[in-house]
Amino acid sequence: xxxxxxTREEMWAKQCxxxxxxxxxxxxxxxxxxxxxxxxxxxxxxVVDVYKCSYTYAxxxxxxxxxxxxxxxxxxEKQGDYLExxxxxxxxxxxxxxxxxxxxxIYSLPLEQRNEYSNIYSFRILNARQQYIRVxxxxxxxxxxxxxxxxxxxxxxxxxxxxxxxxxxxCTVLNLKNGEFFSPSSLSxxxxxxxxxxxxxxxxxxxxLLSKEIADKLCISIxxxxxxxxxxxxxxxxxxxIEAIHLGQETGLLG
Numbered sequence: 001x002x003x004x005x006x007t008r009e010e011m012w013a014k015q016c017x018x019x020x021x022x023x024x025x026x027x028x029x030x031x032x033x034x035x036x037x038x039x040x041x042x043x044x045x046x047v048v049d050v051y052k053c054s055y056t057y058a059x060x061x062x063x064x065x066x067x068x069x070x071x072x073x074x075x076x077e078k079q080g081d082y083l084e085x086x087x088x089x090x091x092x093x094x095x096x097x098x099x100x101x102x103x104x105x106i107y108s109l110p111l112e113q114r115n116e117y118s119n120i121y122s123f124r125i126l127n128a129r130q131q132y133i134r135v136x137x138x139x140x141x142x143x144x145x146x147x148x149x150x151x152x153x154x155x156x157x158x159x160x161x162x163x164x165x166x167x168x169x170x171c172t173v174l175n176l177k178n179g180e181f182f183s184p185s186s187l188s189x190x191x192x193x194x195x196x197x198x199x200x201x202x203x204x205x206x207x208x209l210l211s212k213e214i215a216d217k218l219c220i221s222i223x224x225x226x227x228x229x230x231x232x233x234x235x236x237x238x239x240x241x242i243e244a245i246h247l248g249q250e251t252g253l254l255g
Contacts, residue, residue, distance in 0.1 A: 067128030110237030
Protein backbone atom coordinates (compact mmCIF):
# COMPACT_ATOMS: atom_id res chain seq x y z
CA UNK A 1 0.00 0.00 0.00
CA UNK A 2 1.29 3.43 -0.89
CA UNK A 3 2.29 5.49 2.15
CA UNK A 4 0.79 8.96 2.30
CA UNK A 5 0.48 11.78 4.81
CA UNK A 6 -3.29 11.77 4.44
CA THR A 7 -5.19 12.64 7.60
CA ARG A 8 -8.21 10.85 8.97
CA GLU A 9 -10.38 13.90 8.30
CA GLU A 10 -9.27 13.91 4.67
CA MET A 11 -10.29 10.26 4.44
CA TRP A 12 -13.72 11.12 5.88
CA ALA A 13 -14.07 13.85 3.26
CA LYS A 14 -13.60 11.24 0.52
CA GLN A 15 -17.17 10.14 1.14
CA CYS A 16 -18.32 13.34 -0.63
CA UNK A 17 -21.55 13.26 1.34
CA UNK A 18 -24.36 15.65 0.49
CA UNK A 19 -26.89 17.12 2.91
CA UNK A 20 -29.60 16.19 0.41
CA UNK A 21 -28.79 12.49 0.86
CA UNK A 22 -28.78 12.47 4.67
CA UNK A 23 -31.80 11.96 6.92
CA UNK A 24 -31.13 13.44 10.36
CA UNK A 25 -34.46 12.15 11.67
CA UNK A 26 -32.82 8.71 11.56
CA UNK A 27 -30.04 10.03 13.78
CA UNK A 28 -32.56 11.43 16.27
CA UNK A 29 -34.10 7.96 16.53
CA UNK A 30 -30.66 6.37 16.92
CA UNK A 31 -29.65 8.89 19.58
CA UNK A 32 -32.77 8.20 21.60
CA UNK A 33 -32.03 4.48 21.44
CA UNK A 34 -28.39 5.01 22.48
CA UNK A 35 -29.48 7.09 25.48
CA UNK A 36 -31.69 4.22 26.63
CA UNK A 37 -28.97 1.63 26.07
CA UNK A 38 -26.43 3.67 28.05
CA UNK A 39 -28.56 3.16 31.16
CA UNK A 40 -28.18 -0.62 31.01
CA UNK A 41 -24.82 -1.00 29.28
CA UNK A 42 -21.37 -0.31 30.74
CA UNK A 43 -19.87 0.33 27.31
CA UNK A 44 -18.62 3.79 26.40
CA UNK A 45 -20.46 4.45 23.15
CA UNK A 46 -19.67 7.22 20.69
CA VAL A 47 -20.78 8.24 17.21
CA VAL A 48 -18.87 10.04 14.46
CA ASP A 49 -20.76 12.11 11.89
CA VAL A 50 -18.68 11.65 8.74
CA TYR A 51 -20.59 14.42 6.93
CA LYS A 52 -19.63 16.95 9.64
CA CYS A 53 -16.21 15.33 10.19
CA SER A 54 -16.78 15.40 13.95
CA TYR A 55 -17.82 13.41 16.97
CA THR A 56 -21.54 13.89 17.53
CA TYR A 57 -22.37 11.71 20.56
CA ALA A 58 -20.77 10.05 23.58
CA UNK A 59 -22.52 8.15 26.35
CA UNK A 60 -22.36 9.17 30.01
CA UNK A 61 -20.19 6.13 30.74
CA UNK A 62 -17.21 8.14 29.48
CA UNK A 63 -17.70 10.29 32.57
CA UNK A 64 -18.28 7.49 35.07
CA UNK A 65 -15.64 5.00 33.90
CA UNK A 66 -12.97 7.19 32.35
CA UNK A 67 -13.25 10.52 34.11
CA UNK A 68 -14.26 12.74 31.20
CA UNK A 69 -15.83 16.12 31.92
CA UNK A 70 -19.63 15.72 31.86
CA UNK A 71 -20.33 19.13 30.31
CA UNK A 72 -17.89 18.51 27.46
CA UNK A 73 -19.41 15.09 26.83
CA UNK A 74 -22.89 16.62 26.68
CA UNK A 75 -21.66 19.27 24.21
CA UNK A 76 -19.33 16.95 22.31
CA GLU A 77 -20.00 18.39 18.84
CA LYS A 78 -18.42 21.67 19.99
CA GLN A 79 -15.39 20.03 21.61
CA GLY A 80 -13.37 18.92 18.57
CA ASP A 81 -11.26 15.85 19.33
CA TYR A 82 -11.83 16.06 23.10
CA LEU A 83 -12.92 12.42 23.17
CA GLU A 84 -9.37 11.43 22.19
CA UNK A 85 -7.67 13.64 24.79
CA UNK A 86 -7.29 10.87 27.39
CA UNK A 87 -5.78 8.35 24.98
CA UNK A 88 -2.09 7.71 25.62
CA UNK A 89 -0.16 10.12 23.33
CA UNK A 90 1.90 7.32 21.76
CA UNK A 91 -1.21 5.23 21.15
CA UNK A 92 -3.10 8.18 19.72
CA UNK A 93 -0.49 8.61 16.99
CA UNK A 94 -0.59 4.87 16.18
CA UNK A 95 -4.40 4.94 16.06
CA UNK A 96 -4.45 7.83 13.62
CA UNK A 97 -2.03 6.04 11.29
CA UNK A 98 -4.01 2.79 11.48
CA UNK A 99 -7.30 4.53 10.79
CA UNK A 100 -5.90 6.13 7.65
CA UNK A 101 -4.46 2.81 6.46
CA UNK A 102 -7.75 1.01 7.04
CA UNK A 103 -9.71 3.81 5.37
CA UNK A 104 -7.50 3.51 2.31
CA UNK A 105 -8.32 -0.19 2.19
CA ILE A 106 -12.05 0.45 2.58
CA TYR A 107 -12.10 3.08 -0.17
CA SER A 108 -10.31 0.69 -2.52
CA LEU A 109 -13.34 -1.61 -2.41
CA PRO A 110 -16.48 -1.35 -4.53
CA LEU A 111 -19.06 0.91 -2.90
CA GLU A 112 -21.41 -1.94 -2.04
CA GLN A 113 -18.68 -3.70 0.00
CA ARG A 114 -17.33 -0.75 2.00
CA ASN A 115 -19.70 -1.01 4.96
CA GLU A 116 -19.10 -4.71 5.64
CA TYR A 117 -16.19 -4.22 8.06
CA SER A 118 -15.69 -3.56 11.75
CA ASN A 119 -12.35 -2.29 13.06
CA ILE A 120 -11.42 -3.47 16.55
CA TYR A 121 -8.66 -1.62 18.40
CA SER A 122 -6.93 -2.17 21.74
CA PHE A 123 -5.04 0.76 23.26
CA ARG A 124 -4.32 2.68 26.46
CA ILE A 125 -6.54 5.39 27.89
CA LEU A 126 -6.56 7.38 31.12
CA ASN A 127 -9.29 6.30 33.55
CA ALA A 128 -11.03 8.23 36.33
CA ARG A 129 -8.17 7.33 38.72
CA GLN A 130 -5.63 8.91 36.38
CA GLN A 131 -4.21 5.50 35.48
CA TYR A 132 -3.62 4.22 31.96
CA ILE A 133 -5.67 1.09 31.29
CA ARG A 134 -6.23 -0.90 28.11
CA VAL A 135 -9.57 -0.66 26.37
CA UNK A 136 -11.09 -2.39 23.37
CA UNK A 137 -12.90 -0.15 20.90
CA UNK A 138 -15.00 -1.56 18.08
CA UNK A 139 -16.07 0.69 15.18
CA UNK A 140 -18.58 0.05 12.40
CA UNK A 141 -21.12 1.85 10.22
CA UNK A 142 -24.32 2.85 12.01
CA UNK A 143 -26.14 4.74 9.25
CA UNK A 144 -25.67 5.19 5.49
CA UNK A 145 -26.82 7.99 3.25
CA UNK A 146 -29.33 7.39 0.46
CA UNK A 147 -26.51 6.26 -1.84
CA UNK A 148 -25.14 3.65 0.56
CA UNK A 149 -22.16 5.73 1.72
CA UNK A 150 -21.12 5.51 5.38
CA UNK A 151 -22.51 8.54 7.18
CA UNK A 152 -22.59 7.70 10.91
CA UNK A 153 -19.95 5.45 12.48
CA UNK A 154 -20.54 3.98 15.93
CA UNK A 155 -17.87 2.93 18.38
CA UNK A 156 -18.24 0.85 21.53
CA UNK A 157 -15.37 1.05 23.99
CA UNK A 158 -14.98 -1.41 26.89
CA UNK A 159 -12.28 -1.96 29.48
CA UNK A 160 -10.20 -4.85 28.19
CA UNK A 161 -10.09 -8.01 30.34
CA UNK A 162 -6.46 -8.37 29.26
CA UNK A 163 -4.54 -5.57 30.96
CA UNK A 164 -1.23 -6.59 29.42
CA UNK A 165 1.66 -4.17 29.47
CA UNK A 166 2.14 -3.10 25.88
CA UNK A 167 3.10 0.07 24.07
CA UNK A 168 1.56 -1.12 20.81
CA UNK A 169 -1.95 -0.53 19.53
CA UNK A 170 -3.53 -3.84 18.53
CA CYS A 171 -5.97 -3.88 15.65
CA THR A 172 -8.15 -6.51 14.02
CA VAL A 173 -10.56 -6.12 11.12
CA LEU A 174 -13.74 -8.19 11.07
CA ASN A 175 -15.69 -8.85 7.89
CA LEU A 176 -19.26 -8.60 9.18
CA LYS A 177 -20.63 -10.52 6.20
CA ASN A 178 -18.56 -13.71 6.39
CA GLY A 179 -17.08 -13.52 9.91
CA GLU A 180 -13.46 -13.55 8.78
CA PHE A 181 -10.81 -11.64 10.73
CA PHE A 182 -7.88 -9.80 9.21
CA SER A 183 -4.79 -8.07 10.46
CA PRO A 184 -4.16 -4.61 8.98
CA SER A 185 -0.70 -5.78 7.93
CA SER A 186 -2.30 -8.45 5.75
CA LEU A 187 -4.77 -6.13 4.09
CA SER A 188 -3.88 -5.15 0.58
CA UNK A 189 -5.67 -3.11 -2.01
CA UNK A 190 -7.35 -5.56 -4.40
CA UNK A 191 -6.46 -5.61 -8.06
CA UNK A 192 -8.53 -3.17 -10.06
CA UNK A 193 -7.94 -5.07 -13.33
CA UNK A 194 -7.71 -1.80 -15.25
CA UNK A 195 -6.39 -2.18 -18.77
CA UNK A 196 -3.36 -0.24 -19.96
CA UNK A 197 -5.67 2.03 -21.99
CA UNK A 198 -7.96 2.67 -18.99
CA UNK A 199 -4.98 3.61 -16.81
CA UNK A 200 -3.71 5.86 -19.61
CA UNK A 201 -7.08 7.61 -19.80
CA UNK A 202 -7.26 7.95 -16.01
CA UNK A 203 -3.89 9.70 -16.04
CA UNK A 204 -5.10 12.09 -18.73
CA UNK A 205 -8.25 12.79 -16.73
CA UNK A 206 -6.00 13.62 -13.78
CA UNK A 207 -4.24 16.19 -15.97
CA UNK A 208 -7.58 17.87 -16.63
CA LEU A 209 -8.17 16.76 -20.20
CA LEU A 210 -11.75 16.52 -21.45
CA SER A 211 -13.04 13.52 -23.39
CA LYS A 212 -12.61 15.26 -26.77
CA GLU A 213 -9.03 16.24 -25.89
CA ILE A 214 -8.28 12.66 -24.79
CA ALA A 215 -9.78 11.33 -28.01
CA ASP A 216 -7.64 13.66 -30.11
CA LYS A 217 -4.49 12.83 -28.16
CA LEU A 218 -5.01 9.05 -28.40
CA CYS A 219 -6.47 9.14 -31.92
CA ILE A 220 -9.66 7.37 -30.88
CA SER A 221 -13.33 8.42 -30.94
CA ILE A 222 -15.05 10.28 -28.10
CA UNK A 223 -17.46 7.35 -27.88
CA UNK A 224 -14.55 4.99 -27.19
CA UNK A 225 -13.13 7.35 -24.57
CA UNK A 226 -16.47 7.51 -22.78
CA UNK A 227 -16.76 3.71 -22.76
CA UNK A 228 -13.29 3.48 -21.19
CA UNK A 229 -14.28 6.10 -18.62
CA UNK A 230 -17.42 4.18 -17.68
CA UNK A 231 -15.46 0.93 -17.39
CA UNK A 232 -12.74 2.35 -15.17
CA UNK A 233 -15.32 3.93 -12.84
CA UNK A 234 -17.09 0.58 -12.56
CA UNK A 235 -13.87 -1.35 -11.91
CA UNK A 236 -12.72 1.13 -9.27
CA UNK A 237 -16.14 1.14 -7.63
CA UNK A 238 -16.45 4.94 -7.69
CA UNK A 239 -19.11 7.29 -8.97
CA UNK A 240 -17.17 10.04 -10.68
CA UNK A 241 -13.78 11.08 -12.03
CA ILE A 242 -12.78 12.94 -8.86
CA GLU A 243 -13.23 9.78 -6.77
CA ALA A 244 -11.36 7.78 -9.43
CA ILE A 245 -8.40 10.16 -9.27
CA HIS A 246 -8.32 10.05 -5.45
CA LEU A 247 -8.42 6.26 -5.45
CA GLY A 248 -5.80 6.10 -8.20
CA GLN A 249 -3.49 8.22 -6.05
CA GLU A 250 -4.07 6.06 -2.97
CA THR A 251 -3.44 2.81 -4.85
CA GLY A 252 -0.33 4.07 -6.61
CA LEU A 253 -1.87 3.97 -10.09
CA LEU A 254 -1.37 7.73 -10.27
CA GLY A 255 1.55 9.78 -9.08
